[in-house]
Amino acid sequence: MSVPRSVAAHRGAVMELLRSQTAGKGAEELPLLQALGRALAVDQHAPLSLPPFANSQMDGFAVASADIPEAGAQLRVAPPVPAGAEPQPLERGFAVPIMTGAMMPDGADAVVPVEKAVPATFPAPGDRNAVVRLPPVTAGTFVRDAGSDIAEGALALAAGTHLGPAQLGLLAALGLTSVKVRKPLQVLLVTTGDEVVEPGAALGAGKIYDSNGTLLEASMRQAGLAVVRTGISDDDPAALREALLKHVPRPGATREPVDLFVTTGGVSKGAYEVVRQAMAGEDVDFLPVAMQPGGPQGIGRFQGIPFLGFPGNPVSCLVSFEMFLRPALSAVLGTPQPRQAQRARLAAPLTSPEGKHQVRRGSVAEGIVRMEGGPGSHLVHALARSNALVQIPGDVTELPEGAEVEVWML
Structure with missing residues (x-):
């Protein structure tokens, strides 16, 4: 035997x-959404940097940090920079109203959130005489540098990566419309x-x-x-x-x-x-x-x-x-994604045959697993009620109520 x-x-x-x-x-090229759930066939490098330009992390005022001493400073307000616009270079002694995600002007190296300004609002559009008082700020504050997420040419996703929504979103952010999958x-x-x-x-x-x-x-x-x-x-x-x-x-x-x-x-x-x-x-x-x-x-x-x-x-x-x-x-x-393994406590004691890895069916809720049906291999109804496979190693013959076991979520 x-x-x-x-x-x-x-x-x-x-x-x-x-x-x-x-x-x-081999591989095939698919539109991004058709590649959902597939595995990447080749290493994908970034064709551009993300973000592709330095931009503001907050609604606020883009400034040159050197223009604001420790006591703060009153600066003139330049025309605003909405998201999607190309700004003019920052003039010394000015602060530029800037929206979240908008491109930082040349010469600006920090952003002061609008709520820290006096007054704590943006001036009316077209107000050429507006001024704002701002506290001191360190260079780089609330600025997303170009390439701070990923630099052009860097490895974005390795071959074999399972393509879920997040991975496809990255490829779209890099400007790609299709991808090679296995x-x-x-x-x-x-x-x-x-x-x-x-x-x-x-x-x-x-x-x-x-x-x-x-x-x-x-x-x-x-x-x-x-x-x-x-x-x-x-x-x-x-x-x-x-x-x-x-x-x-x-x-x-x-x-x-x-x-x-x-x-x-x-x-x-x-x-x-x-x-x-x-x-x-x-x-x-x-x-x-x-x-x-x-x-x-x-x-x-x-x-x-x-x-x-x-x-x-x-x-x-x-x-x-x-x-x-x-x-x-x-x-x-590289696909499908592995089953999520976690720990759960037994709702009732169980026994298992010595020397055999037993796989029981169970339902997990709030960290407790309850067996569905017995160990029989014909219990399809019990299987349909289950949301997890309970893993009992071969060297375990019995476990008390409350014992921790590994479960694979279905």
Whole structure:
């Protein structure tokens, strides 16, 4: 009997499996908003500085700090500088009304907020005789220097960066309208089993509706994968092989090649494990992982293309994706973003099998996690009520109420 592989070791094996496949995927140029959630393909350097010019951080008066002694000074008021305008150079002995974000005049090196002026208001437009008394100010006060955010030519975003709203906002601020992103992996998803029928079909005796297809395809699409489905494969190994071979690059192939095969079901040690039988002669291993649920796993290459075989129970399927494939995609492709891990306290005591990393489903609110359903891998309703995966390490067999655990927010 083989020794179960650790969760960390299997996750590492999935990463290595994907790494070579993703290296040659290439890039595509997309408009910024279409790149949301994708990973940057190349290092992006700043084509200009941000800010591109020195500007005011406050509504106030732009001054030369040397014009104001420690006792303060009364200065004449120059024409105002609104945001978006190019100001005239500052004359000595003058203060310039300036708005937040407006360009600093040449000769000005500080801004005095309007509320610190006497009077604490801007003069009426066109008042050529206005004066204002201002307190002393240090050079650089309330001034955003050109390039203080990022200098022209500096690295703005590294290749592999996940492009969320903040990253796309930076690219827009740099004047870019499109960006090079990594092409998504295309995965063929196959659910298996004679007992499984498509939702909406008649449900005969001994049959169940396929939830794995919807569950995994939704998870994969959310993670940025391009998903191809074959429909449900029965328990005929030859038919399953033929369905997979249609997506392998070879003479006579009738479908577009894919980058990854993922199957559900048929990976245990039963008499009718169709995936195991279909993979005979391929570079694929079927092995136990020290995890519950989701212990039986398949990994390797079918006709040279990466292959992952997940268990057939719905919760086992999702846990396998979340524990192995999704983190590998994050590490190798830069997208999706890793699940947020945090600590929460147990609302009730729990037990866990020795030597197995248990992944329970739970609901987290105000720092407390409550289990949803038991450890069974068929509890889809409990899964749907959950917002977190609760991680119980293999060396932990029981925890009291109030104990801290790691949770991954879904």
